[in-house]
Amino acid sequence: MNADIEIQGLNVSFVNRCCVTPVVTDVNILFPEGSITGLIGESGSGKSVLGMSILRLLPATARVEGRCMYKGRDLFSLPEAEMQKVLGKEIALIPQNPTESLNPVRTIGRQLTECVTIHEKRRKADAQKRRDQLLRCLGFHRPEQVSNSYSFELSGGMNQRIVTALGLMNHPRWVIADEPTKGLDAVLRRQVYQVLKEIGGSEAGGMMVITHDILLAEALCDRLLVLYKGCVMEQGKGETILRHPAHPYTRGLLESLPENGMHPIPRADEKKTDSGCRFYPRCPHGSKACGQMLPPETVLEDGRIVRCFLYA
C-alpha cells in the first residue's frame, strides 16, 4: 500500500485561559513515500509543532484541526490504541533537545531497545543487535559501554546521536527528525548525515528533516518546505528553491546566510499587520492585498507551490 503522508488543512493553535494563539495556519503538504523533505524556517516558525502534530504528541493545550492521511486512514481521528501501533513503528521521531528527551534514571541501552520491544516483546535479541549496529554507525566505538550509561553521563553531542538511533531503531517507514545535527562538530555531522542518507536510501524510509542547517538540507533532501510564522511559504524541489527562491521570505532567508553575504531581512514595519500574509510587515514587495488576506497557494510551472501574491 502507498505510504504517502498527506496533510490537509492543518491548523494548530494553543489555548490558554486568556487567549488562543495560532501557531500553524492552513498547511497542506504531500510527503511522497520514500522522499526526504526538509523543513526550514527561523526559530519559532512552527517546525516542531508541525512535526509533533503528525504524531499527535502535542500538549493538551494544543488545538489541532485538519486531516493527516496515511495509508488510507486519517491519523488525527484514529483511536488511541491504533495510533500507538503507528507510533515508533510506522512513523518515528528523532526529538529535539536530546538531553531532556532521555529518561535520567533508565540506561541508554534500555531506552533504545524498548523502541522495538514495546511493539514486539519477543524481539529483544534483534533489538540489541540493531542497537549496537546503529550506535556503531553513529560513531560510538563501544556500543556496550554507551548502552550501560545514563544520559547525564554523556555529552550533549553524544545524546544527540543517541536520540537519532532512537528514531531509527524499529525500521520505521517514516522518520521525523527534529534538528538531528544540532551541536555536532563537522565530522560527526557528516556521520549522522551519512546514516540518515543511507536509511533514506536503503530502508525505503521517508523522512522529514527539521533543520537550520541549509547545507544539510541541500545535501540530504529531495524537497524543501519553507515555514514562516506557521505558514508554508514555499515548497518544492530543494535544488530549485535554493537556486531560484520564489518567495520573498525564502530569498531573504538565503541572503541572510553567512555564505551569501549575511544580508539580514529588514525589520518589521510596525504600521503593517501580519493578519494577511505573515511576511507582509517585513516584505520589500508588499502590496495592499498582502495586508488583507492570506495569499492562496499557487502552483508554479516547475511544480513549486508558493504562497505569495506576486505569483497568484
Add this chain to the structure above:
Amino acid sequence: MTVLMQYMLKKTALLLPVLVGISIAAFALGAMSPGDPVDQVLNPNGNESYTREEYDRMAARMGLDKPAAVQYGKWLAGMFRGDMGRSFFTNKSVKGQLARRIPISARLAALSMAFTAVLGVGAGVVAAVYKDRFPDHILGALSMTALSVPGFWTAILFIWLFAEKWKLLPTSGIASWTGYLLPALTLALPGAGVCARLTRSAILDELGRQYVTVAGSKGFSRFQTVVRHVSCNALIPVVTYLGTHLAGILGGASVVETIFAVPGIGSYAIAAVQSKDYYVVQAYVLFSGTVYVAANIAVDLFYIAVNPRIRRGEAGR
C-alpha cells in the same frame, strides 16, 4: 558499589555518637523533670507517710542516691551487657517487656504503613490521572482533611462508628487481629493525606517532562509510560517520605496505642513517663531513636539505589 560501602561506613560510624547523645538527653530529661520516683514508689497513692530513713534506703536500692553522672555510667555499662534494668514499680525486667511489646507495635506500624502507602499512593495516582476533574477535587479535599484532623479525634470517631454504632470491630485491645484495624487506620490517615498530595504532584511534575513525550513517540500508551518511565522518577520523593514516616510510627504511637489500649511500646512509654519510671523511659527513647536513625539510613540507601546520579559516584564527590 564502593560508593554504597563508603556511605554505609560513614553512616554507621555516625550512628554511635548519635545514640550516646540521645541517651544522655533522655537521662538528663528524666533527672530534670519534676517529681520524684522514690516518693512515687513509697507513696503511690499520695496518702501514706514514710520516714527519712525509709526514703534513703529506698533511694539506695533504686540506685538514685548517687550523683547523676554515676547513675548514667552504671546504666550505660548495663546497656553494654544487655541489661536494661528493671521497672521501679513492677520490678519486671525492661528488656523482657520490650521484647514482648515491640512485636505488637511493629505489627501495628506495618499494618498502618500498608494503609498509608496503599491509600496515599493510590489516591495520588488517581488524582494525577484525573487532574482538575471531579475525582481530583474530591481526593484533594479528603487528603487535606486526613492530614489535618488530629489522631485522637479520628480515634474517637472510629470507635463511635465501627465499634458502638455498627458493632463491627472491637473498641480496644488486641484479642484478635481485628483489634489492630482501627488503631492502624487512625495512625495511617495523616500520612496517607500527605502521601497522596506528594504522589500527585510528583507524577504531574514528571508527566510534563519531555522524556514522557518521547516515550509516547515510541508507541507507549499513557499507562505504560507511567509504569515504566514516570514511576521510578516520581516515586523517589514518595518513598523518601514513607520511610521517614515509618521511622516515626515504628518508635511507638503513644496516643493511639493508649486510646485503643494496645499493649505496645508507645503506651508503655506513656505510662512510664507519668510514673517517672526512668529505666523504662530511657530504654524506650534509645530504642525509638535507634529505629529512627536506622530507618533514615535505609531511606538514603534506597535513594542511592534508585538514583543513578548518586550511585554512579557523584555522592563521593
